[in-house]
Amino acid sequence: MNHWQRELVASAIFVITYVLISGRQLKILPLNRPAAALLGAVLMIATGVITPERAYRAINYDTLVLLLGMMLISA
Structure with missing residues (x-):
């Protein structure tokens, strides 16, 4: 995989991850x-x-x- 293909794949994965994270806020995806x-x-x-x-x-x-x-102190 060349440099440009890696950048394209990485960008697509970033967008997918971002949609999954924000989809929970919108109650679209339960992840x-x-x-x-x-x-x-x-x-x-x-x-x-x-x-x-x-x-x-x-x-x-x-x-x-x-x-x-921090989690141990606040628990």
Whole structure:
């Protein structure tokens, strides 16, 4: 897949993910935000837009720990 095809596929996946996330607000689709985001990420990897290794390296663990700590404090 060349660069332009990857950009086109990535843009289409972004639009699909955005519609799924906003579709819940409009009561069109029953999919929640985390599930829609996960579906978008899986589609990016499955279509070859991004490699699993690159996706794994893109995870910011400091942010995840911060969010976990905030959830534990507020619970």
